[in-house]
Amino acid sequence: MGHAGAWRAVEEAGIAVDEIIGTSIGALVGACVSAGSPWRTLYQQARSLSKPDIVALNRWALLLNGIRQPSVFQAEPLRSYIAAILPASEYSELRIPMSMNAVDLETGRMVWFGAGGRTDVPLVDAIYASCALPLFYPPAAWNGSYFVDGGVLDGLPISRAAERGATRIIAIDVGAGEVKDSEDTVSKGLVAIHHRTLEINGWARKRQELANWTGPELIYVRPNFESYSTFDFGQTEYFLDEGYRATRDALIAAGLAGALPDEPPGPRASAAG
Numbered sequence: 001m002g003h004a005g006a007w008r009a010v011e012e013a014g015i016a017v018d019e020i021i022g023t024s025i026g027a028l029v030g031a032c033v034s035a036g037s038p039w040r041t042l043y044q045q046a047r048s049l050s051k052p053d054i055v056a057l058n059r060w061a062l063l064l065n066g067i068r069q070p071s072v073f074q075a076e077p078l079r080s081y082i083a084a085i086l087p088a089s090e091y092s093e094l095r096i097p098m099s100m101n102a103v104d105l106e107t108g109r110m111v112w113f114g115a116g117g118r119t120d121v122p123l124v125d126a127i128y129a130s131c132a133l134p135l136f137y138p139p140a141a142w143n144g145s146y147f148v149d150g151g152v153l154d155g156l157p158i159s160r161a162a163e164r165g166a167t168r169i170i171a172i173d174v175g176a177g178e179v180k181d182s183e184d185t186v187s188k189g190l191v192a193i194h195h196r197t198l199e200i201n202g203w204a205r206k207r208q209e210l211a212n213w214t215g216p217e218l219i220y221v222r223p224n225f226e227s228y229s230t231f232d233f234g235q236t237e238y239f240l241d242e243g244y245r246a247t248r249d250a251l252i253a254a255g256l257a258g259a260l261p262d263e264p265p266g267p268r269a270s271a272a273g
Helices: 002-013 025-034 039-048 076-085 123-131 158-163 182-187 190-211 236-253
Strands: 020-022 098-104 110-114 140-142 145-149 168-172 217-221
Touching: 002 025, 002 039, 002 168, 002 236, 020 025, 025 039, 025 076, 025 098, 025 123, 039 236, 076 123, 098 123, 110 123, 123 140, 123 145, 158 168, 168 236, 182 190, 217 236
Parallel strands: 020 098, 168 217
Antiparallel strands: 098 110, 098 145, 140 145
8 A cells, every 4th residue: 555655646747767676566556557556546545445355364274284384365256356457468558667575485586577577477366466465365376386475586676776777766665663562463363473573574674775875866755654454454545545655755865856736735644553
């Protein structure tokens, strides 16, 4: 949802985007943008999204042998949602070159789909693969290979953008921050603990890459999502507003304000713990 707010700021600033690179939910939002969805459409989709749209418990995981199940959620609701809101079914229908990453569960290597990468995996399946957060969703299966969320190895693919020839990168970082309430995490059980360990690893990789960055001009956008979880469906307006605000401020600081309004329209939603 923060990505939708970010895209609004980019659109309003009149910035021409030559290519989009997305990871996890950023792959879905990026593909929608690439296929022609304006920010107003993204906002409508975000506001209408409810938990049952993408979350259905895998009841087999609750049984005695449930520990052997691939995930706690079923794949089909998320995959169906991707297919329903994506205004394209083929890579060739994307108006802006777009790529997304996933991790091969066998080799541990990053795999890129779309522009500059593989196109043998259908677009919807590639997006699902990039969103298949381990333990939450089952890996994406294709021709004997299994893929999980690209954020496992790279949740902010700025190096990929540089490899693709970017001269300016607008990087939207909606991932978890450095610190999170450990008592709250532990109280939510093994899934939350597992997720938090992924977040810690991801944060460390991003900090190191940003600290050592020598690539093209980088406009780093970090919305304030520190107090929220991946599946917090009750703060949609805050996510949209904060994604917009953070991106707008970063573009203004970089001298790319363009046609942005002098002030963001309307008050920002307040954060809740």
